[in-house]
Amino acid sequence: MEKNSKQLSHVFEKYMKNKPVFHQKQFLQSNYMPDTIEHRDKEINTIAEISASALRNEKPSNIFIYGKTGTGKTLTIQYTMNQLNETSQAHNIPLKILYINCKLKKIADTEYRIIAQLIRELGKEVPPTGLPTDEIYKIFINIIDQEQQIIILVLDEIDQLVKKAGDEILYNLTRLNTELKKAQISIIGISNDLLFSDNLDPRVKSSLSEEELIFSPYNALQLKSILKKRSDIAFVDGVIEQGLIEKCAAYAARDHGDARRALELLRVSGEIAEREGSKKVMISHLDLAESKIEKDRIIDLVSTQPKQHQIVLYSILKIADKRQKVIFTGEIYEYYKGICIETSIRPLTQRRVSDIIAEFDMLGLITGKIISKGRYGRTREVNLSIPDESKVKIKQILKDSLNV
DNA sequence: GTCAATTCACATGAAAGAGACCACGGTCTAGTG
DNA sequence: CTAGACCGTGGTCTCTTTCATGTGAATTGACGA
Structure with missing residues (x-):
């Protein structure tokens, strides 16, 4: 104990002696909001012009924003919305801006949760689960329709939402306006996926993207x-x-x-x-x-995977160890079953494992390619894309968490 | 030799089940006046 | 009499299983030159 504290104090002393390179580190953090946004003047203006009609108590057009990650979409929207909010408050205009990031799991990846979150944003409490979905819609409508107001709903990473919950929710939201007597809702959707709207229900697509905006990469x-x-x-x-x-x-x-x-x-x-x-x-x-x-x-990704996923990944790593060649789904499943029996865990079906492998592909842990081996069937050709220097560490992590 | 049919080993989809949550309402119980 | 504990019901959500259907090229086998 004594030794430890000495060592520690040594570390701290050393740290203090060093000249810092940072002056104010928070300016480099991703959640930092700069006062001015560079190279996005055009976009800011466009959004401002469209949404300004809210100040006249008219419903602004729905806006749809596309752009790859890190092109300043979220920042730009938040910035403009803040300004809009300030202006509306200064002039006492009934305008509410609700921002929801659909990427955050547990908050907004189902229809129910989105609405529940919206209600929470409006300051009312609602059970996180247990109520029928139409019930929660009713509550929502009741709350916002109490007074004459415009509501701007910003749905960030809307593609994630649709992928998980389907586009029905968007349809319901756009249709909500016809049921509202006093309030009006306007939606701003932000998507990372440029092709996202192609898979949307045409009704939703047309009503949602009254205005479209594309953020090109810097x-x-x-x-x-x-x-x-x-x-x-x-x-x-x-x-x-x-x-x-x-x-x-x-x-x-x-x-x-x-x-x-x-x-x-x-x-x-x-x-x-x-x-x-x-x-x-x-x-x-x-x-x-x-x-x-x-x-x-990668390490973060791996260690937060559920157990079954970890077993599958461990199998892939182990097989990749033995040979340099590519790996096929069948082999992985066999090896995986072996581990399951060893550790007396009930193995999943091949169907599921196949999905899990596909998920790894999405996460970039492996690269998979569907190939046909002709007479010898069709399978996914798996290549590990974890760099060698991380492999050992990851294997250790997996080993520990599975204790095999 | 050529061409279509076959066949393999999975991929991919859809639907439905299991089990974990959770709210709500009713019932039971113990503490209080 | 009432607050709190304790069900049972009905709902959502996530992860799986089950059942079905799809798929691309190596292989096979019939066919014709």
């Missing part, structure tokens, strides 16, 4: 100026090596101009530099940061 130049601006306030002056920002921007621009990723990269680079006790943030730190982010992501 290019390297724009990313650079965003990074520059943020790093100026986030880092101590002069700690950033020449060319680091540029490289960081280039990295992020390479995979679809994701600003969030660029900022994270920059932040982690700084953290690594700081931990090393380096006075400057170097390009080598950036490289380390990139692999660290990826590694952390």
Whole structure:
């Protein structure tokens, strides 16, 4: 105990002695809301013009926003909505803006939960489950229809919602206006998936996307100026090596101009530099940061998987260990069953395991390809896409949590 | 040799079941006046 | 008499199972040159 505390105090002392590279780190955090949003003036204006009719107590058109992750969709909307909200409050206009991020599980991935969450946003309590769905609609209608008002409903990551809960909810929401006597609802949908609306019910599609807006990815130049601006306030002056920002921007621009990723990269680079006790943030730190982010992501992903999924993944890893070649679903299932018997866990059916493997593909842990081996059937060809240096650690994690 | 039929080993879909939650309303019980 | 404990019912949600159907090319086998 004594020893430990000495060691610890040593660590802290050392930390204190080092010159910090960060000045105000929170400016690099993804939830930070800058005062000005760069390179999105056009979009902000468009949204503002459309939604401004709410100030005249008319229902604004529904807006549909597309764009890849990290292109500033959420930020832009939140920014404009904040402004709108302030204006409406200043002029005493009955306007409510509800923001829901559909990606957050447990909050908004079913029809019921969305409505329940909306009601909660409006300040009323409602049971998290147990009520019939139409009941909750009635409660919702009652609450908002009490007074004359415009409600702007922002559904972030709406594609996730539809994927899980179907598009019926959107239909119901758009149709709600006909049942409301006093209030009116306007919907702003935000989607990461550019092809999302293709799979929508045409009725929903037409009513939802009265106005459409596409956020194109930032290019390297724009990313650079965003990074520059943020790093100026986030880092101590002069700690950033020449060319680091540029490289960081280039990295992020390479995979679809994701600003969030660029900022994270920059932040982690700084953290690594700081931990090393380096006075400057170097390009080598950036490289380390990139692999660290990826590694952390995978490890986090793996350790939060449910048990059955972990067993399947463990099987894949084990088989991949034995041979370099590609793996087929059948083999995985056989191996998986073996482990289940060993650990006396009831094995899932092949059908389910097949789905689980497909899920891993979605998560990017493996790359799967459906191939036909002619006479010898059709199967998924699985390739592990976990980098070698993470493999050992992941296997350890899986081993521990499964105790095999 | 050519061409269509066959066949394999799964993929992919749809529907329905199991079990965990949870709210609500009714009933029972013990404590209180 | 009443607050709180304790069911039973009816609803949702997630994860699975069951049953059905789909699928792409290697293989097979009939056919004709």
